[in-house]
Amino acid sequence: MAASRGSPAAADASRRGGGRSYPLLSRREIEALIAEGRTIFILDRHVIKADAWLPYHPGGDKAIMHMVGRDATDEVNGFHSLEARRMMDKYRIGRIEGRWRNFVPPIQGGKFRPRVSDGEDEQEDEYGVSSLITQRLKEDVAALSSYSSSTRSPSPTFDANKDAALGLRKRRSSGGIARSSSATSLSSGDDDEDGAEVPAPPVNGMAHLDVLTRKEIKLDLSRYPPPDPVTQEAIAEKYRLLHERIKAEGLYDCNYSAYAIEVCRYTLFFVLFLVFLRWKWYIPSGFFLGVFWHQLAFTVHDAGHLGITHDFQTDTVIGILVADFLGGLSVCWWKRNHNVHHIVTNSPEHDPDIEHMPFFAISHRFLGSLRSTYYERVMQYDAAARFFISLQHYLYYVILLFGRFNLYRLSWAHILLGQGPRRGPAAWHRWLEMAGQVFFWTWFGYGVVYRCVDTGAWDRFVFVMVSHMVTTPLHVQITLSHFAMSTADLGVDESFPQKMLRTTMDVDCPQWLDFFHGGLQFQAIHHLFPRIPRHNLRKTQRLVQEFCDEVGIPYALYGFVDGNRQVIGRLADVARQAAILAKCQSVLVSDGGGHHHHH
Numbered sequence: 001m002a003a004s005r006g007s008p009a010a011a012d013a014s015r016r017g018g019g020r021s022y023p024l025l026s027r028r029e030i031e032a033l034i035a036e037g038r039t040i041f042i043l044d045r046h047v048i049k050a051d052a053w054l055p056y057h058p059g060g061d062k063a064i065m066h067m068v069g070r071d072a073t074d075e076v077n078g079f080h081s082l083e084a085r086r087m088m089d090k091y092r093i094g095r096i097e098g099r100w101r102n103f104v105p106p107i108q109g110g111k112f113r114p115r116v117s118d119g120e121d122e123q124e125d126e127y128g129v130s131s132l133i134t135q136r137l138k139e140d141v142a143a144l145s146s147y148s149s150s151t152r153s154p155s156p157t158f159d160a161n162k163d164a165a166l167g168l169r170k171r172r173s174s175g176g177i178a179r180s181s182s183a184t185s186l187s188s189g190d191d192d193e194d195g196a197e198v199p200a201p202p203v204n205g206m207a208h209l210d211v212l213t214r215k216e217i218k219l220d221l222s223r224y225p226p227p228d229p230v231t232q233e234a235i236a237e238k239y240r241l242l243h244e245r246i247k248a249e250g251l252y253d254c255n256y257s258a259y260a261i262e263v264c265r266y267t268l269f270f271v272l273f274l275v276f277l278r279w280k281w282y283i284p285s286g287f288f289l290g291v292f293w294h295q296l297a298f299t300v301h302d303a304g305h306l307g308i309t310h311d312f313q314t315d316t317v318i319g320i321l322v323a324d325f326l327g328g329l330s331v332c333w334w335k336r337n338h339n340v341h342h343i344v345t346n347s348p349e350h351d352p353d354i355e356h357m358p359f360f361a362i363s364h365r366f367l368g369s370l371r372s373t374y375y376e377r378v379m380q381y382d383a384a385a386r387f388f389i390s391l392q393h394y395l396y397y398v399i400l401l402f403g404r405f406n407l408y409r410l411s412w413a414h415i416l417l418g419q420g421p422r423r424g425p426a427a428w429h430r431w432l433e434m435a436g437q438v439f440f441w442t443w444f445g446y447g448v449v450y451r452c453v454d455t456g457a458w459d460r461f462v463f464v465m466v467s468h469m470v471t472t473p474l475h476v477q478i479t480l481s482h483f484a485m486s487t488a489d490l491g492v493d494e495s496f497p498q499k500m501l502r503t504t505m506d507v508d509c510p511q512w513l514d515f516f517h518g519g520l521q522f523q524a525i526h527h528l529f530p531r532i533p534r535h536n537l538r539k540t541q542r543l544v545q546e547f548c549d550e551v552g553i554p555y556a557l558y559g560f561v562d563g564n565r566q567v568i569g570r571l572a573d574v575a576r577q578a579a580i581l582a583k584c585q586s587v588l589v590s591d592g593g594g595h596h597h598h599h
């Protein structure tokens with residue numbers, strides 16, 4: 001439809017191109033299509049309209065929605081098989097020329113102007129970018145360079161309107177409850193000194209959170225390459241070369257003999273569980289069952305990423321057999337959740353993997369009752385949250401002891417409510433998962449807990465608790481790679497690889513311990529290339545390290561203990577901010593409320 005509408009440029013392009021050439025669409029035309037509600041992203045300089053595909057998408061609708069208005073080339077190449085990428089050709093509606101400047105997607109609060117009205121006379125440059133946008137681009141670059149050269153604007157006031165005018169980020173909660181002004185972003189630097197702990201009260205509590213947000217952004221800007229389009233495009237270019245090299249070196253080829261060893265290990269743990277169960281030594285029996293589950297999770301993770309055979313159906317069925325039939329959890333729930341996590345990593349509003357209110361907040365921004373676009377509800381910073389978060393650095397491991405129980409809840413909700421794709425190649429997985437749940441609760445619930453542990457309720461309780469709590473290291477491993485990393489948003493121009501490396505850290509461990517971490521220790525590598533088989537990650541690490549050195553992005557690598565320390569430190573930090581916020585708010589209340597302006 002857009003094609004037939006025919007701007008002069010588009011008509012010209014179709015005349016010249018012939019065959020498989022698509023009409024040239026201007027940025028303004030694409031913006032208007034998105035304003036009409038179309039699901040449009042850019043892939044290899046082509047415009048893809050995925051509306052019809054959304055309900056069928058095995059990666060879930062939200063994964064695509066976070067790419068609307070953006071160049072999704074790197075994300076798409078990371079997550080899809082060649083066949084899947086070929087399918088996308090069917091959804092092409094046009095092409096673009098020149099560099100694409102990302103929009104903030106609608107799901108993230110981006111605003112799009114409808115069709116150009118007659119008489120609107122916006123000039124377009126040779127890239128099809130309107131003069132207005134080119135102007136913004138120049139301003140952004142100017143603002144960013146003033147950051148990196150550490151000059152400070154004389155004005156200490158946070159100017160929300162200016163931020164909006166810069167077009168960098170003005171996230172507005174579509175629920176209308178969360179405040180829009182909390183979405184501070186890259187404004188020219190103007191807050192207090194980096195080292196200063198707290199801005200002197202009285203300041204309004206929300207303004208306090210904004211100051212923290214800007215501090216976090218500023219810290220990232222000082223550590224990472226500037227998030228301007230030119231620098232980021234250069235990084236993306238090198239990342240693509242790296243990807244080619246990785247493919248050429250065969251790092252996508254699965255090492256099946258490594259899986260044979262995995263299977264032997266899993267079998268050993270399962271046999272030990274059965275032997276002790278037979279002897280009625282419930283604690284060691286539960287222990288080995290927990291160890292078995294802990295190890296299985298890594299294979300589920302591989303399968304969920306299509307990182308074993310790389311075939312969507314085969315790997316997903318492996319995932320379901322292992323996760324659902326043997327572990328009682330839903331791999332399809334996990335995939336839906338995890339795919340979004342991979343695309344908007346560590347974004348407080350969008351990444352479900354850091355949304356654990358009321359128990360944990362790893363960013364001060366959660367203290368402002370954010371709206372989650374994943375759960376589609378406000379994550380209230382309520383009395384319970386105030387309580388748990390003030391103690392979160394002490395309760396971290398304690399709460400993680402119960403992690404596996406939470407996963408049952410999420411799995412059942414996913415299967416029963418049918419949150420997965422209802423149509424298309426992934427629809428039938430729901431039924432297999434249901435069978436898996438019945439199978440699991442028959443062998444585990446009835447067979448083991450009820451029939452085998454037959455010496456009373458207390459023994460059953462102990463057995464269940466031990467087996468579930470032994471999996472705690474898994475929850476530590478999952479949270480470890482992200483909880484201590486940045487949650488700041490550096491704007492729409494930041495490249496996929498930089499964002500992944502800025503929000504994810506790796507854990508250094510000797511090679512013989514690789515089995516214990518199950519690949520999760522190479523989380524940053526994995527985020528860059530999600531479909532690389534687990535047993536090749538160590539080899540890939542070397543290449544990624546070279547890449548990081550070349551582009552000047554720090555590669556975060558901590559020892560396991562040190563990584564834990566970082567996480568606890570972050571939790572303590574946010575707990576402290578919560579206490580300061582409470583103080584700010586009580587000052588306001590005792591002052592008669594709300595009359596303070598910050599200068």
Ligand code: HEM
Nearest residue numbers: 050058059063064067075079080081084087304312335339
């Ligand atoms: C018309 C556009 C699209 C089509 C036809 C499509 C198709 C597919 C297909 C067939 C799969 C199954 C895995 C495979 O065979 O490789 C898949 C998985 C996936 N897609 Fe897409 N996709 C599209 C757009 C996107 C976009 C824009 C994103 C966002 C980055 C995305 C993210 C994912 C993810 C994360 C998975 C992994 C799913 C899993 O492992 O369970 N897709 N997609």
